[in-house]
Amino acid sequence: MRKTLIAAVATVALTLGLATSAEAASYQWYNAGYNDVQNGSLNAQVYSNGKSVSKAKITYNKKKGSGVSVKFGFQAVNKGGGAQGPISWSGTYKMKSKQKKTATFSGSAPLSKKRPCARGLMKDTISGKIYYTRTKFCTGL
Secondary structure, three states, X not given: OHHHHHHHHHHHHHHHHHHHHHHHHOOEEEEEEEEEEOOEEEEEXXXXXXXXXXXXXXXXXXXXXXXXXXXXXXXXXXXXXOOOOOOEEEEEEEEOOOEEEEEEEEEEEEOOOOOOEEEXXXXXXXXXXXXXXXXXXXXXX
């Protein structure tokens, strides 16, 4: 009886450990920040498994101003927003005043102890200015 109970507890512990590992390896959408930017607002979501970001969904709500040409991106950063990793960019979009655009695109941003966070970006392709989301998605790395 005692051996059976110990075996059952060990099986449950092993099963729970495997489920936790499988859950950590699965990708899901996370909020990656928001920021009020020139003439509008920028919002980002990232698709991550906690070790890497493979997709992003960036929304720019242009409330006023003249037309722009923008591209969206995401990158891994440290908790303070520094030590930036490479940027994965979307295609280019032309927008007029009072337009809202959401771009979903793939790329790669490996997360690490040095860069455990991810944030969204928007680049004005005419001026070259880059805007960032203020808050970032961070893993427990």
